[in-house]
Amino acid sequence: MRAVERIGLVVGVFAAVVCAIYWGWTGSTELGVEWVGVMTLLLASLLGFMLAWYTWMTRRRLETDPSDDPLGEVDEIQGEYGFFSPHSWQPLFLAGAASVCFLGLAVGWWLFIIGAVLGVPALIGWTFEYWKGQHAL
Template identity: 75%
Template sequence: MLAMERIGVVVGVFGFTMATIYGFWTSSTDLGIEWVGVIGLILGGLLGFMIAWYLWMTRRRLEVDPSDDPLGDIDEIQGDYGFFSPHSWWPLFLAAASATCFLGLAVGWWMFIIGAFFAVPALIGWTFEYWKGEHAL
């Protein structure tokens, strides 16, 4: 986690440095400073520092992370990744419906509505796939 924290600091410093250079570079033109690029680089730098701050706070509260140990093994960091349904068809239907929705944004709203019509039941089916008992779908 320490390495990721340092990468966040590097991204933050890079963003602020490039914002300064970009601001001076564009101020030499006839139009003046190009504020969209400067503000975008400042926000990118703030994002890097925000990630570094979050990782620093998390590292302070937790035990020693196995990724910070230079002599640590890879299998020390493994954990529970969650439950994945081995034979579920719902993700395929939801992906097809989502692709239709995104295609509808480019083609027309009528296609988006068709995709949403298929996406809602697919999302409900995937969410409640393992519900059992009296309230099962």
């Protein structure tokens, strides 16, 4: 966790310094400050600081993380990664509907509407698939 915390700090400081330089550089032109770039760099700086703050707060609450031990083994960080449905077809249907929606943005709104109509039942099915049937919770 310490490595991620340090990376967040480095990204935050770097983006803040570049933001200040960019603000001064574009402010010296006859067109004035280019605010889109300044705001983008400022938000990138805040994102880096947010990442560092979150990992710092998490590191304070948890025990020693195996990734912080230079002599630690990969096996020490094992644990539950989450719950995954090996039998579910709903993500495939949802991905197909999303593909049709994105294709509809290029082809026409009528195709986007068809993708949305196909996507709603797939999303509902994926959300509620463990409420009934063989794999109900």
